[in-house]
Each structure stands twice: as structure tokens, then as C-alpha cells.
Amino acid sequence: MASPATVTYEILALRYGIFDGRIAAQNYLMPDDHMAPDPLDFLVFAIQGPVGQGPAGSDNPRTIVMDTGFNPVSAKRRGREVLCTPAEALRNAGIDAAEVRDVILTHMHWDHAGGMEYFPKAMFHLQESEMAYCTGRCMCQPFLRRPFDVDDVQSAIRALYADRIRFHDGTVEIAPGITLHLIGGHSGGIQSVRVPTARGWVVLAGDAVHLWGNIRKRNPFPVVVDVARMLRGYEILEGLADGPDHVIPGHDPLILRRFPAHKGNKEIVRLDLPPIG
Numbered sequence: 001m002a003s004p005a006t007v008t009y010e011i012l013a014l015r016y017g018i019f020d021g022r023i024a025a026q027n028y029l030m031p032d033d034h035m036a037p038d039p040l041d042f043l044v045f046a047i048q049g050p051v052g053q054g055p056a057g058s059d060n061p062r063t064i065v066m067d068t069g070f071n072p073v074s075a076k077r078r079g080r081e082v083l084c085t086p087a088e089a090l091r092n093a094g095i096d097a098a099e100v101r102d103v104i105l106t107h108m109h110w111d112h113a114g115g116m117e118y119f120p121k122a123m124f125h126l127q128e129s130e131m132a133y134c135t136g137r138c139m140c141q142p143f144l145r146r147p148f149d150v151d152d153v154q155s156a157i158r159a160l161y162a163d164r165i166r167f168h169d170g171t172v173e174i175a176p177g178i179t180l181h182l183i184g185g186h187s188g189g190i191q192s193v194r195v196p197t198a199r200g201w202v203v204l205a206g207d208a209v210h211l212w213g214n215i216r217k218r219n220p221f222p223v224v225v226d227v228a229r230m231l232r233g234y235e236i237l238e239g240l241a242d243g244p245d246h247v248i249p250g251h252d253p254l255i256l257r258r259f260p261a262h263k264g265n266k267e268i269v270r271l272d273l274p275p276i277g
Contacts, residue, residue, distance in 0.1 A: 007176045008196050010048045010061075011204070011271040012262055013248070013255050014089040016069055017042035017111075018081050027211060028219045029227075038211075040251040042111055044069050044086045045204050045271075046095055047178065047195055063095055064175060065122070066104045066193055066204055068115035074149055078110070083267070087118040093268050104180065106206030106250075107190040108134040108156060109147040116155045124159055125174055126189075128167040131156065133188025138225075147187070147223060181240065183208040185230025186223060192237060197272035200242030204271075208233050209249040216244065245275050 024031035024038040031038075045066040069086030070078075083089075087097040103122040105113050107130050116124065134153050139145045159165045168191070170182045177196040184190060186207045193204040208230070210221045215234045224230050241247045248255065248271055259269035260276055 007049065008198050009178070009272065011195055011197060011202060011248075012046040012048070012093055013043050013259070013269050013271055014046065014086075014093060015041050015043050015256060015267045016082065016084050016086050016089040017075060018083065018253075019079075020081070021079070025222075027221060028213065028217075029222050029224075030219055039253055040210070041253045041256065042069060042080065042251065043067075043255070044089060044115075045193075045248075046090060046093060047193075048095075049175070062175065063100055064102045064104065064178065065090070065095075065097070065100050065119070067106055067112040067206065068103060068118060070111040070114035071117075074110050074114050080111075085118065086115045089267070092265060093262060102174065104174070104191070104193055105130075105156075106192065106208075107187040108153060109187060109207065110149040110152060112207065113152040113156065114149060116152070116159065122164065124156070124165045125180065126156070126165055126167060127180075127182050127191045128169050128189065129182065129184075130187060130189030130191070131160075131165075131167065133225075136188075138188065144225070181236065183229075183233040183236060185226050185233045186221065188225055192233075192240075194240045195272075199272060199274050200246055201240065202246045202248060202271055203237050203241040204248050205237055205250060207250040208237060209247065211249050211252045212244075212247075212254065214249070215247060 019040045024036040025034040027038045047064040049062040075082045090097050097118040105126045173179050179194045180191050192208050209215045220230050258275045262268040
């Protein structure tokens with residue numbers, strides 16, 4: 001693996017919701033124990049650059065947010081517990097969602113694209129294939145459209161007509177050293193994010209990997225469009241990262257236990273620092 005770029009970033013994982021009612025059969029195609037409790041966390045991620053990378057004339061670091069989370073209406077309808085809104089979670093880290101200029105949408109599922117309204121000034125970065133998927137003929141199938149909310153798709157279309165979506169086709173660098181990578185599998189055009197940090201290359205997998213067990217045991221998450229592509233995606237992610245602990249899954253409760261708390265707040269952890277255990 002190549003050495004990290006000269007510019008390095010801090011990465012925060014911020015928890016805003018939980019789903020304690022999950023069981024292993026819902027998280028693995030081949031669970032060891034179908035009924036074993038296997039909860040999920042709901043997180044947004046913030047990538048912050050060094051002082052001087054923020055807006056012109058500002059001493060604040062540039063902030064790029066990955067995913068927008070869900071909104072309370074969707075959470076109630078789908079039975080998820082809201083600890084706070086994603087915007088409130090960011091505020092607890094000193095980040096004003098209303099001022100964020102770049103948001104990466106890993107994919108358009110309800111729990112990742114349901115909070116676009118929290119970011120009124122942001123440019124949204126999305127793979128073109130994901131937009132084509134969530135607005136195309138596959139959505140004629142009720143099973144395939146279950147993870148999407150039509151209101152979120154409409155929000156993306158409104159952002160498009162307001163010149164606030166930047167489409168990408170595969171790998172692209174959106175800031176010095178920060179690259180997006182088309183993975184697929186879980187959704188039609190899901191992408192992951194590679195970030196240079198002081199501890200090496202960290203890959204924010206998003207829902208290309210829900211839990212460490214999915215990638216480490218090669219046991220895919222059951223919400224999947226293409227199993228073969230998902231498994232190939234695990235290999236791509238491992239090739240981009242500097243080690244197993246450098247691939248960060250999208251929903252694993254162990255994230256908050258394995259990384260240092262941010263300024264004493266146990267709902268926010270630093271992923272650019274080494275694991276604590």
C-alpha cells in the first residue's frame with residue numbers, strides 16, 4: 001500500500017440512531033445463530049481537513065460529510081430509535097450542517113439519503129449509476145424499492161434541478177487525497193470513500209459493508225442486489241485500506257467501542273486514531 005498523501009484528515013463517526021431489535025438472520029446471509037441479537041447503529045461520518053482547507057478567508061477546517069442519515073418521520077415508520085437528528089449529532093461535534101458545502105451520498109437508501117434538508121448549502125456527490133438505479137425500471141419491483149423512500153428520491157431530483165448534485169462514474173478525487181470508489185452490490189451504485197489519515201489509508205465503506213463480520217467472514221448482508229458484486233467489493237475495499245481495522249463498516253456498534261471518543265463524547269469517535277482495543 002502506498003504511503004498516505006501529504007494532506008491528512010480527521011474522521012468522526014457520529015451515532016444518531018439505533019435498532020436494538022435486529023437479529024443475526026437479518027444481518028447475514030448465513031448466520032451461525034438465526035435468532036442471536038445483532039443490533040445496528042446508525043451513523044453519519046465527518047471528514048475534516050487541516051486549518052486553511054476551509055472556505056476562503058476562514059480558519060476553520062474543511063468539512064465533508066458522508067451520508068445524511070434518516071429523518072424522524074422515516075424512523076417512526078420503520079421502527080428505529082432516534083437519539084438525535086444527524087444535524088444535532090454534527091452540532092455536538094461543532095459542525096453546522098447548514099454550512100457544510102460537500103456531502104457524499106454513498107447510496108440512496110432511506111437511512112442514508114433521508115436528511116438532505118439538513119444541508120441546504122451542500123453539493124451532493126452521488127454515483128450516476130445509483131441515481132439511474134433508484135429512478136429506473138428496477139423500482140417497478142416492490143422488493144427492490146423497499147430500502148428507498150420516494151420522498152428522498154424526490155429530494156435528490158430537486159437538488160439536481162437546483163444544480164446541487166455532482167454525478168460521478170467510478171473512481172474520482174473530490175478533495176486532495178479523498179477518493180470515491182464505485183463498489184455496488186448492496187445497491188445499484190453504492191460508493192465508498194478512501195481518506196488519508198495520520199494512521200494510514202482509512203476506507204469508509206458505508207453499506208458496502210454493514211458489519212465487520214460481513215467482510216471478515218465473507219458473509220454478506222441480506223439486503224443485496226448482486227451478491228457476487230458485493231463479495232468482489234470486499235476485495236476492492238481491502239485493497240484500498242491499510243489493514244482490517246482501516247475498513248470502517250456502515251452500521252457496526254463496535255465502532256463506538258473500538259475507537260477513541262471525541263472530546264469525551266462517547267456517541268462520537270475518532271476513526272483517524274488507532275483503535276483502543
